[in-house]
Amino acid sequence: MQQIPDVIREIPLNYYVWFSAALFCIGIIGVLTRRNAIIIFMSVELMLNSVNLLLVAFSSYKADPAGQIFVFFIMAVAAAEVAVGLAIIVMIYRNIQTIDVGLLNKLKW
Amino acid sequence: MIPFVFIAFIVLTVISACVVLWSNNVLYAAFSLLLTFFGIAALYVLVGADFIAITQLLVYVGGILVLLLFGVMLTNQNGNKENGKNDIIGTNTNRLIGFAVAFGLFALLFFTFAKANFVNIQSNLFESIETFSTTQNIGVLLMTDFVLPFEVSGVLLMATLIGAAYLSSKTKV
Numbered sequence: 001m002q003q004i005p006d007v008i009r010e011i012p013l014n015y016y017v018w019f020s021a022a023l024f025c026i027g028i029i030g031v032l033t034r035r036n037a038i039i040i041f042m043s044v045e046l047m048l049n050s051v052n053l054l055l056v057a058f059s060s061y062k063a064d065p066a067g068q069i070f071v072f073f074i075m076a077v078a079a080a081e082v083a084v085g086l087a088i089i090v091m092i093y094r095n096i097q098t099i100d101v102g103l104l105n106k107l108k109w
Numbered sequence: 110m111i112p113f114v115f116i117a118f119i120v121l122t123v124i125s126a127c128v129v130l131w132s133n134n135v136l137y138a139a140f141s142l143l144l145t146f147f148g149i150a151a152l153y154v155l156v157g158a159d160f161i162a163i164t165q166l167l168v169y170v171g172g173i174l175v176l177l178l179f180g181v182m183l184t185n186q187n188g189n190k191e192n193g194k195n196d197i198i199g200t201n202t203n204r205l206i207g208f209a210v211a212f213g214l215f216a217l218l219f220f221t222f223a224k225a226n227f228v229n230i231q232s233n234l235f236e237s238i239e240t241f242s243t244t245q246n247i248g249v250l251l252m253t254d255f256v257l258p259f260e261v262s263g264v265l266l267m268a269t270l271i272g273a274a275y276l277s278s279k280t281k282v
Contacts, residue, residue, distance in 0.1 A: 010111045010112055011111065011112055011115050011155070011156075015115070015119075016152075016156070019119050019122075019123075019152075022123060023122065023123070023126060026123070026126045026127065026129075026130055027126075029130060030129065030130050033130075034130075036135060038135055038138075038139075038177060038180050038181055038184070039129070039135060039138055041177065041180075042129050042138060042139070042142050042177065043129070043130070045142070045169070045173060046126055046129065046142075046145065049145070049146070049149050049169070052149075052161075052165075053149055053152060053153070056153055056156055056158045056161055057156050059158070060156045060157045060158055065243055065246040065247050065250055066250065066254075068158055068160065068161050068243060068247055069247060069250055069251060069255050071158075071161050072161070072164060072247070072251075073258055073262055075164060075165070075168045075169070076168075076262040076265065076266060077262070077265070078168075078169075078173065079168055079172055079173060079266070079269075080265055080266055080268075080269035082173045082176050082177070083176060083269050083270070083273040084269055084272055084273050084276065086176055086177070086179070086180040086273075087272070087273040087274075087276035087277040088276060089180055089184065090180065090183050090184065090276075090277050091276055091277065093183065093184040099184050
């Protein structure tokens with residue numbers, strides 16, 4: 001990556017920053033307002049994706065591939081997180097027959 | 110031209126993310142998350158990161174979304190009377206319109222490809238495109254500077270595999 005590709009010269013970097021901020025905030029709203037555990041997982045994925053997009057955009061505008069390698073590792077960690085999290089959700093469903101996180105209040109005092 | 114495509118993919122991604130946010134049906138949310146992942150993969154292509162775009166499609170659409178759909182179906186609310194909107198069972202509707210749209214699209218594509226003269230194009234297709242790829246740089250960096258994190262992520266995925274299989278096994282421990 002010695003030179004910046006021609007494609008991205010027409011798009012300002014600001015657009016990527018604003019779009020990533022918007023997507024991250026949509027994910028935050030999803031985590032804070034929804035009660036279904038699977039929807040919360042989807043919102044976490046949205047937030048991870050927005051961070052990935054921002055890393056790739058900065059890496060590409062700086063013509064430095066190290067940022068894209070970080071994105072590669074973030075994807076591996078996201079896959080691990082979803083696999084373990086869904087196993088936990090299936091266990092919760094098997095025990096209390098629901099995945100509404102509002103009903104998981106046994107540790108609350 | 111490129112900014113319009115960029116804006117179009119941004120609008121697609123934001124709208125489908127909002128559908129994830131507000132949809133009452135978990136299955137619809139999962140499928141609109143598919144559109145969000147596709148839109149972000151397109152944005153990766155537009156920013157010039159081809160390897161990351163392909164990895165996005167393979168890992169997110171092929172792996173994570175399928176896992177989420179498994180989660181939806183394993184925890185479905187079938188038969189739950191007060192939560193009937195999450196019912197997974199569906200019926201076929203609009204069969205005629207569906208077939209008509211599919212055959213019309215096929216006819217359109219067929220006549221377009223029949224009119225296009227691919228024989229003239231394919232001889233000088235690959236010489237005229239200036240190749241730009243990030244895959245070689247990423248591969249070299251992964252095997253030199255970042256080889257320790259690469260191996261550690263492999264161990265992490267192995268541990269995840271064992272942990273997920275252990276957690277979701279039916280035997281009580």
